[in-house]
Amino acid sequence: MKLLLRFLLALLVLIVACYIGVVGYMYFNQRALQYSARGEVVALGDTGLNNADDITIQSGDAAINGWYQAPRPGMPVILYLKGNSKSFSEEHERFERFAADGYGFLAFDYRGFPASPGEISETNILDDAIAAYDWLDAKTEAPILIWGRSLGSGPATYVASERDAVALLLETPFLSAVNVAAERYPILPVALVMQDQFRNDLWIEDVSEPVLVAHGTADRTIDLSNGERLYAQAPNPDELWIVEGADHSDLWDAGIWDRAKPFFDRAMNR
Template identity: 85%
Template sequence: MKLFRRLLLALLVLIVAGYAGVVGYMYFNQRALQYSAQGEVFALSDTTLTAASEVLIATDGGAVNGWYAPPRPGMPVIVYYKGNSKSFTEESERYERFVADGYGFLAFDYRGFPASPGEISEANILSDALAAYDWLDAETDAPILIWGRSLGSGPASYVASQREATALLLETPFLSAVNVAAERYPILPVALVMQDQFRNDLWIEDVSEPVLVAHGTADRTIDVTNGERLYARAPNPDELWIVDGADHSDLWDAGIWDRAKPFFDRSLNR
């Protein structure tokens, strides 16, 4: 019996030590696990965006690199907050469509992503996001539309809670980053150790702009329930667009731009 107790105690010690080791590893490496900031930076000259220019925007303690194209007279401009992977320059197809339909745009890499040197953190991403919005607001008198995709739903929701834009579009958003982490690692105390939590669930409550949330039922990165619950918290909800069978990166091909334009028109005419 004593041997059994000793073996059981030793097993418990091993389990506790192993669990503590996993938690410690995730704590000290969490940003490397959370962000996917590698990718090629494509040249503006390789696109059809002849009216766009490269811009450098000063932020609190650094700077970010982006592209800006002014809108046609009487049209709005989109500030686009990119997702978690690669560089904003990889999404030139989107910007080309924006410009072809008369919209202006500002897109950029947060600090620590391929086109912008610096350290990745929630504080830096939110600072970069505000700086980009304020730069655009000073640059143009056109109505500003906020578009946040995936990780970009965090800075998009935050900026919309702090500034007066015309509309907020959230593509495959999370309720919060810590909620996604808790869903992915249910046995770990992520709420206690996660530094960059991106609390969209709190920020959305201070968003006065009309909100469109777009999500896919087959999203394997951020479950569709995140978008549904976030939309339910919006004070000024306009539309919840759920695409059956769409995964995390499918909404552009599924026609989100054709869904966005009527939403922007409704918001401009309010």
């Protein structure tokens, strides 16, 4: 009996030690685990954006790099806040469609992503997004529309809560980054150790702009329930667009741009 008790105690100590080790590893390496910032930067000259410019925006003591194209007269401009992986420049097909339909756009890489040097953190991402909005607001008198995709739903919601845009479109958003982490690692104390939590659930309360949330039922990266719950908390909800069978990166091909344009028109005419 004593031998069994010693064995069980040793096993318990081993389990606790392993648990503490896993938590410690995740704490000290959390940003490397949270962000996927590798990727190629597509040159502007290799796209169909013949009227866009390479731009650099000062954000605190850092510089962020991106592309800007002015809208046609009377049209709005989209502040596009990218997702977690690769460079914004790899999504040039989106920007080409924006421009073809007369919309202006500003898109860029946050600090630490391929086109912009620096350190990745929630604070830096939010600061970069605010700096981009303010640069755009000073650059043009056109109405500003905010589009945040995936990780970009965090800075998009934050900017909309701090600035006066015309509309907020959230593509595959999270309720909060810490909520997604808790769903993935339910046995770990992520709320206690996670530094970059991106609390959309708190910021959305201060968003006065009309909100469209788009999500897919087969999203394996951010569960659909995140988008549904965030939309339910929006003070000024306009549309919840759910695409049956769509995964995390499927909404562009599913026609989100054709859904976005009437939403932007409604917001512009309010």
